[in-house]
Amino acid sequence: MEEENQPSKEEVQEVVKEEKKLEKIEPQEEYVYKQVKSLIFSVLSPKMIKKMASAKIVTPELYDREGYPVDGGLMDIRLGVIDPGLRCKTCGSKLKECVGHFGYIELARPIIHVNFVPVILKLLRSTCRECGRALVSKTKAEKVVDAVEGEEEEVAEKKKAHKSVSAAGIAKCPHCKARQQKVTLDKPTTFMEAERRISPIDIRARLEKIPDEDLSLFGLNSTSIRPEWEVLTVMPIPPVTMRPSITLESGERSEDDLTHKLGDIVRINQRLFENINAGAPEIIIEDLWDLLQYHITTFFDNSLPQLPPARHRSGQPLKTISERIKSKEGRIRHNLAGKRTNFSARTVISPDPMLELNDVGVPREIAMKLTIPERVNEWNTAFLKKFIQNGPEIYPGANYIIRPDGKKKKITDETKESALEELQPGYVVERHLMDGDVAIFNRQPSLHRMSMMCHRVRVLPGRTLRLNSAICNPYNADFDGDEMNLHIPQTEEARAEAEILMEVQTQLISPRYGLSVIGCVQDAISGNYILTKNLTVSRGEAIDLLMAVGITNFSRLPKKEMVTGKEVFSVVIPEDFSFKDEHATIEDGKLIEGVMDRNLLGEGSGLLLRTIHKKYGKDFSIDFLGKIFRLGIEVLFRKGFSTGISDTDLPENGKNEIKQSLDDAYEEVKGLIEMYQNNKLDSFPGKTLRETLELRILEVLNKARNKTGEIVSNTARQDSHTMIMAKSGARGNLLNLAQMAACVGQQAMRGKRIDNGFNQRTLSMFKKGDLSPVARGFIRNGFKTGLTPAEFFFGSMTGRDSLMDTALRTPKSGYLYRRLANAMQDLRAEYDGTIRDSSRKIVQFSYGEDGIDVSKSENGKINVKRIISNIV
Amino acid sequence: MVEVDITKHILVPKHTKLSDKEKKEVLESYNVTLDDLPRIRISDPAIKHLHPKVGDMIKVLRKSPTAGESVFYRGVIDV
Secondary structure, eight states, X not given: OTTSOOOOHHHHHHHHHHHHHHHHHSXXXXXXXXXXXXXXXXXXXXXXXXHHOSOBOOOSOOBOTTSOBOTTSTTOGGGOOOSTTOOOTTTOOOTTTOOOOOEXXXXXXXXXXXXXXXXXXXXXXXXXXXXXXXXXXXXXXHHHHHHHHOTTOOHHHHHHHHHHHOOTTOOBOTTTOOBOOOEEEETTTEEEETTEEEOHHHHHHHHHHSOHHHHGGGTOOTTTOOGGGGEEEEEEEOOGGGSOXXXXXXXXXXXXXXXXXXXHHHHHHHHHHHHHHTTOOHHHHHHHHHHHHHHHHHHHOSOOTTSOOOBOTTSOBOOOHXXXXXXXXXXXXXXXXXXXXXXXXXXXXXXXXXXXTTEEEEEHHHHTTSEEEEEOOTTTHHHHHHHHHHTTTSSSOEEEEEOTTSOEEEOOTTTHHHHHHHOOBTXXXXXXXXXXXXXXEEOSSOOSGGGEEEEEEEEESSSSXXXXXXXXXXHTOOSSSOEEEEEOOOSHHHHHHIIIIIBGGGGOXXXXXXXXXXXXXXXXXXXXXXXXXXXXXXXXXXXXXXHHHTOOOOTTSOOSSEEEHHHHHHHHSOXXXXXXXXXXXEETTEEEEEOOOHHHHBTTOOHHHHHHHHHHHHXXXXXXHHHHHHHHHHHHHHHOOOOOGGGGOOOHHHHHHHHHHHHHHHHHHHHHHHHHHTTOOOOOTTSOHHHHHHHHHHHHHHHHHHHHHXXXXXXXXXXXXXXXXXXXXXXXXXXXXXXXXXXXEEOEETTEEOOOSBTTBSSTTSOTTOOSGGGGTEEOSOTTTOOOHHHHHHHHHHHHHHHHHHHHHHHHHHHHHHHHHHHHTTOEEOTTSOEEOTTOOEEESSGGGTTOOGGGSBTTBOOHHHHHHHHO | OOOXXXXXXXXXXXXXXXXXXHHHHHHHHHTOOGGGSXXXXXXXXXXXXXXXXXXXXXXXXXXXTTTEEEEEEEEEEOO
């Protein structure tokens, strides 16, 4: 840059004038913007390296006796500033403003750049050693060029074309008829030709000979790259800002790994220069040359398998350029793709049904580390002083105060007094997290917008983050060791945004299917089921229940000695609410008929919740949900709720019925097998006789198993807790119950009965060719009676199969979803209803083809009538 | 091989070519240029019978599970 002719004074003045003129006419209205059309990746030419350098480095020394950077040394102040107070000699700016500037060194001999070794090898192998032309005939070359130049051609096609050029094994150059020799690579950086080493000088000379026209055959763009630049003659020295030295506590300076490496390079390079000039013997020069090659190679990449890594004096390998970029801890994955954030916390989660749905329980320990900046004004000075008084050790305290000039001061026992004294409006106090503060709560993988919601803080004892179990569903959380993250917004704007856009109640209705994502789960469903089924409690008990839920107005509770569960539940329902569907009838806030179960209260189902939400809004619904959730749990507290194996006890007649039906099925299967063996079975269309038999058997056995299920659900005790859970939909289903009580059923792999293992039989305990249910994986027993060894084995087979299946499927479908989400991430709905991408191209003419927001619709329709009747 | 009229197939939605006037109206109503619309190749078999030119606009009327019927406009491109 320096060598460019400097603009004369007049010119400079004129430019300044013009700028002023422009400013007057258009005060920052016009923005210059351009669309990026293409990017070119290229290799720095020696000329370019010199041009962009602001210093030539000639000495490996770093500092002089006064500790000042040496001119022409590696810490030259022309390369940027890393000390506070100093100004950059090149650009004149201070620390942090100056991004640093490159320098360069002149290498005494050319050096191969390790990262270009594969390219150089390819070029050497497929160009003529005499004339430098590509070793392909003219016609073939044209063909390749044609293939490559087709603009929209697939990249793979191009690669294929390039590959056809690398013609190793051609004996003679088609252009000058020179004999070719085989070039091999002696890793990492030595090239051999017929057992003789090619020196980097010769390599460079050969690469220079390759004509521009032939470069495109190798996929190189001749307008921006010359292959000889891949052999270094000058080397750029990275600015000091990317290799800052650190001052140790002892005042000693410790240099960066890159600086150490560069010191080696410059020193050896200097030695090489001196030896060449002094006319030293060739062996010494060769040795130094190799050493320089080693240093430069390890400067770029210190983890090559063929080279011993350069080490510190302590023996730990140096981290050079490639290691800085590569791998998980490298610049890309660690610093660019992954960032860390302050004011956040992460621990194990646990449930707390006594929290509100939009609360998050924060351990006191965490609350004392996370802070909220609060600006001091006339009215809150006394309030904030209390926090400072408490200091960082006592909750609720404060950790820092920030002066109006931006200086941050830690509050300690010593500074407490002075902090209290100087505190005045304009100061900021970073106080501990308190109840009611806004926080963003998140669980990975964040697949949805409901994976990050805004909660209110509740500071609690203990060491886990706590949440109401009703909101596990949107986060997809459970408590088997899950951890979640908490973020504390630090500005008024961020808090407002979080509250308005992300608070739990705003996320109630899923944008995917338009129903509540939050609902009652498990015990809350069982409890409400029991309550509304046919429970009667004394009025006192009812009031007790409702008090525990948080209701204090009992005027709507009937004034009777005994009240029914339905009447208790009705107190929670708003007075003017009516609802009717196949599950329940509610009239004017009274539950007339129906039982509260998963269909009405559950997450992702439950029209009741949606109707309430539509009519009374988000804040009411979240409160309502919290109340019925607690009501359910409260009922169980009082009634007691547990399951045991005795829940699956069946009366004698039930057992007999089951035995009878299974025996019948066995008999039927036996008949089928006999028919098959006597060739009397009619095959289904398109199936072989054997397949037909299998299908018929499966059908019979399935029917038998279903029948046992029915018998179980009819004869088992209806008031057992297992039954209640199954019926209310809280957990488990009738099939699970039947499997425990009666019969596990057919084990199937890949849709067929189990049929492999041994030759013509599943286990060696069976006869060959045995097609009976027992020999093909039908488990006749229930889990309570216990399985026979063979049955247990079959059960394990299918169990393992399904375990493998889920283990393999989860990551696959996760990746599939990730790709979909990434592809669609910047699509958005415009005000005209179209869906457009980031360049405003139309993707859909109407959102979802019908232009309806699912979360605001009812089964895909907007109920205009209801909306009007609500408003008017 | 028997030549089949694919436009009669149930999976092929109805394609029609718009007149210049209609095309202008559509572009204005969305405030876009033809480049901002989804594309359809001139060689697409479904519009072969319309004899389109590059720069024409094709209206695609397709059945939609959500809306019953939905309209898409596509700009004809080369190849």
